[in-house]
Amino acid sequence: MxxxxxxxxxxxxxxxxxxxxxxxxxxxxxxxxxxxxxxxxxxxxxxxxxxxxxxxxxxxxxxxxxxxxxxxxxxLALCLKELLGSPVAMDGRxxxxxxxxxxxxxxxxxxxxxxxxxxxxxxxxxxxxxxxxxxxxxxxxxxLKEFDNSALATLTKQVLLIEEAPKNPEDALRIASAVLRRDGQHFLNLKLGYYFLGLDPGMWRAVEARWKASGYRPLTDYAPYFTYCLTIDIFFNLLMTKKIISPDRPSNRTDVAYLYYLPFCTLFISEDRLHRRIAPLFLKEGQKxxxxxxxxxxxxxxxxxxxxxxxxxxxxxxxxxxxxxxxxxxxxxxxxxxxxxxxxxxxxxxxxxxxxxxxxxxxxxxxxxxxxxxxxxxxxxxxxxxxxxxxxxxxxxxxxxxxxxxxxxxx
Structure with missing residues (x-):
């Protein structure tokens, strides 16, 4: 094979x-x-x-x-699984x-x-x-037609206290990654990320309690896959605030969702223009x-x-x-x-x-x-x-x- x-x-x-x-x-x-x-x-x-x-x-x-x-x-299932204590391997399988x-x-x-x-x-x-x-x-x-991409993009920037404006996709990824490493903002990132990604509201209390019991660890160490998915969401919303990616094309959000699965493959194959533009930013060494x-x-x-x-x-x-x-x-x-x-x-x-x-x-x-x-x-x-x-x-x-x-x- x-x-x-x-x-x-x-x-x-x-x-x-x-x-x-x-x-x-x-x-x-x-x-x-x-x-x-x-x-x-x-x-x-x-x-x-x-x-x-x-x-x-x-x-x-x-x-x-x-x-x-x-x-x-x-x-969604993998993020919740990780937040409840089961690691998610991101090793190309x-x-x-x-x-x-x-x-x-x-x-x-x-x-x-x-x-x-x-x-x-x-x-x-x-x-x-x-x-x-x-x-x-x-x-x-x-x-898809009713989803307000512009409103969510603006809300992301306001709630996560993001003051910078990206000039290009590379800039947006840098800003998104920096937000998730900020000291003093880990709980805010966890809570907002949980709801941005649409995870089960009924499991939030268990997720919150487990994170606090871990010693309030930074999300980048505590839940790497959840952090990866949240990075993609923040990155995407930042690009929409500057209309580098159009907020008026509903299917853009669906296209970006494919990036959540890059850690589980070696090759990514697409003819989509948005994918060709942004997917290479999320590929790791050995991926193509x-x-x-x-x-x-x-x-x-x-x-x-x-x-x-x-x-x-x-x-x-x-x-x-x-x-x-x-x-x-x-x-x-x-x-x-x-x-x-x-x-x-x-x-x-x-x-x-x-x-x-x-x-x-x-x-x-x-x-x-x-x-x-x-x-x-x-x-x-x-x-x-x-x-x-x-x-x-x-x-x-x-x-x-x-x-x-x-x-x-x-x-």
Whole structure:
């Protein structure tokens, strides 16, 4: 599997289905909850090309990665989790929701069944939508239109006692970071950040009490991920006060929300102009941003490369054939793999061993069976954080676009 890539809706919309399959094969993907919201909200979108709203959503759903995808936990849930005492790792790995822990042959395994989002996307591909999804789409677009970005931006500056005015995005990030390091303002930052981010009001007293019990520590040390998200919000609001970012475009706030998930990936892929302008400011060492146009151009070349291979090779299934990109640096994907520490050397042929295959298959069945039984025993936090194995159920199409993904002779 390739580098962990966070992508936005603007990128997938650029791709054909055939190119999207190659993207899914070549990269592991972190799927932000913001992406699901954006796609679903298109049920209320007016399309100038007269496509039905259902077809707009179905088109994106057909191109959404499924083979190596990891839906990330909401930033809201992660912030609250951190403020209540559970650290949030920001090490380039996604945070996956839940899962059922089981003990199998002395080892801890966590089983994640097919996600609700994945099941929904299967329906959306066939233009089947539940009433609750249509209602959500209508409510989301209405809320965006009614949200007063200018008022919130002004309030942020006044309440946090910010006197400086940014001249550019770099300046805004410097000011926002400095505000969160001010001595004597940590409680104000915690309380306002809690409500700016929209965390559960019912949990505020517990969050406040825990922070006070910690010795009133600076937020930058006490809750690094919460601080990171709050920095993005202050940065964004500062830019709107000077209209460096337009407060009149409601979707800007949605676009900025993708930045909350940068700590959980290696690559960020977007064709959005706002992203291209501000996302690089939040990338850490070892992270990269690639524009959608750059990667689409490379996926076109990869399509040509794999299409030119003999039919007998392609019939092996792209899941095996395209497990790595071509070992040739003329391809951007190959260069990205190498820059992110992944080998692109051709993998040796798989030596079939029926006995090993039976053992693996049996172990998988036993672990899944255990996950569907009432669980006994307790698991420690370390067991759940670093299990011996994690299993994720996925529904992979045998044929996707023009590509044979899984050979016909595999059940």
């Amino acid at each position: 390739g580098p962990l890539a966070l992508f936005d809706k603007s990128f997938l919309e650029m791709l054909s289905v055939d190119q999207a399959v190659l993207f899914d094969l070549m990269f592991s993907t972190v799927i932000s909850p913001i992406f699901y919201v954006e796609v679903l909200a298109d049920l209320e979108k007016q399309d100038p090309k007269s496509r039905t709203r259902e077809k707009i959503v179905a088109d994106v759903a057909r191109k959404t990665p499924v083979m190596h995808s990891y839906p990330n936990v909401s930033h 996604p945070h996956i929701q839940g899962g059922i822990p089981v003990m199998h042959k002395g080892k801890v395994a966590i089983v994640n069944e097919q996600t609700p989002e994945s099941k929904a996307f299967e329906r959306w591909q066939d233009e089947r939508f539940h009433d609750v999804e249509r209602d959500f789409a209508a409510s989301w677009r209405k809320a 941003m690639v524009t959608g146009a750059e990667l689409k151009h490379d996926l076109i070349k990869l399509d040509q490369y794999f299409s030119a291979l003999p039919e007998e090779d392609r019939n092996q299934g792209m899941f095996r054939l395209a497990a790595t990109p071509p070992d040739d640096e003329k391809y951007l994907t190959t260069r990205l793999w190498r820059e992110c520490g992944h080998s692109t050397a051709p993998k040796p042929p798989i030596v079939e061993n029926p006995a090993v295959h039976r053992e693996i298959s049996q172990n998988l069945k036993e672990v899944v069976a255990l996950s569907r039984q009432p669980q006994r025993g307790r698991f420690s936090q370390s067991d759940l954080k670093e299990p011996d194995q994690r299993m994720i159920r996925r529904m992979i199409p045998r044929q996707w676009g023009k590509w044979q993904v899984i050979p016909d002779d595999i059940k």
